[in-house]
Amino acid sequence: MANLSRPRFDRSDDRAQIMLVAGFVLAVTFIALAVMLNSVIYTENLATRGEDAHGSEAIAYRADAVAGTEQLIEHVNENQTGESFDNHVANLTNSIDSMDNGSAPILATGGTRTRISLMSVRRGTHIGQFNASRNFTDIDADRNWVLANSIEGTRAFRINITDSTELVDDDVVSFLGGSIDPFTVRAVGSSDWAVRIYEDDTTADVIVDIEGAGECVADPDPEIDLTAGTIDGEPCGPLAFGSGVSAPYALNYEHADKIQGNFSVVVETTSFDGGNYDADEDTPFADDEAIYAATIHVLHESADHIYATDARAIPGENDA
């Protein structure tokens, strides 16, 4: 051990070894604290980095891909009538590839790899009538008729009333004490679901009456989206198409002479009576080469996540 002091004859006071040790201890302490402080700063820096794995972007990308595919399905069905189902599918495949080729390079610049591919397509029938001044009877003017049978799903069911004065007034509606049955859309499956449309004779408003569920009142000449549950774009709470009816079911019009306008619906079936329809779109027509729905596969991948899934694109899908 080092001497702590010189011999008593020399008290020139360099007894600083102890203080030196103490100073060394303090130095080591400060270094240790500095290292730890650095570690804490690093961690808290991590905490405030907001380093989300971009999962929300992946979910949004999936939703965008589905929405885009739905638009493409609508486009293929509406703008390429007369073509075969196979051609529709080929067109849809090409369109989805174009959509993918358009979006993938943009996202790649941000370090994200994406892919949208068509997996499968479900066939359906597009039924409609585009003559705004005709009632909804079939081509033989039958007012009670079946649009389609064995339906697995219904989407984009829109009725545009062009002259609501043709509707039955509520003071003579049969189930309100009168004697005339109003126009009714009915889904018939394991149970029935129906919506009746008539007019308020005092205000000339249109009443959309969902059997057993309630009613909504709209201005004259409304556009009713039965599967979206909206009237003139406004939500109608009781209007939930096919609620309580399990597939397969049939879709009927009743008293179709008590309404005027046009309508369009896509059903997942090819079972219908062709005698009810004509190729002329000013009368009821049925195009069973239509695409009802598609399943796509979506991939969204970056350094911090992989997200891949199949997704169904069903434009205007309902819960029936």
Add this chain to the structure above:
Amino acid sequence: MRDTGRFGGDDRGVSVTVSYILGLSIAFLLVIGLFITAGDFVTDQRETSIRTEMEVLGDQIANDITLADRMARTTTDNETVVVRRSLPSRVSGTTYTIAVEGGDDPYLVLTSRDPEIEVRAAFANQTDVEMTRLSGGSIQVNYTDSGALEVQRGDR
């Protein structure tokens, strides 16, 4: 202070040994006091920093599980969900473990090895989460074939 009177420079009557022992004792007491105080202080700070770091890491892993849960819930068929995160393998110089515990109501438990400090982090989930335990470092949250989320060792 040394006497500078008429006997200045003369320290007779004061034992060298006593003087030496007194000086040494006082110095030792001071140094030992410094050792103890500084040691406790460093230990406390280290534990605090370990706890703080593991709380941050726990929150980040919980965030990843929640994110993977949200992603998994939007999948249907042919699904793959992986959320990766690069984490330090040591916190303030000690290793740690990451565990999912709690059964039906799972939560994260991060435990440092030396000193042993346990930190819990809660997360919200609707998808089941597998009970797992792994050593600290990069992790990934996988959506497994059994339809549950699992915290696994990261591949980077």
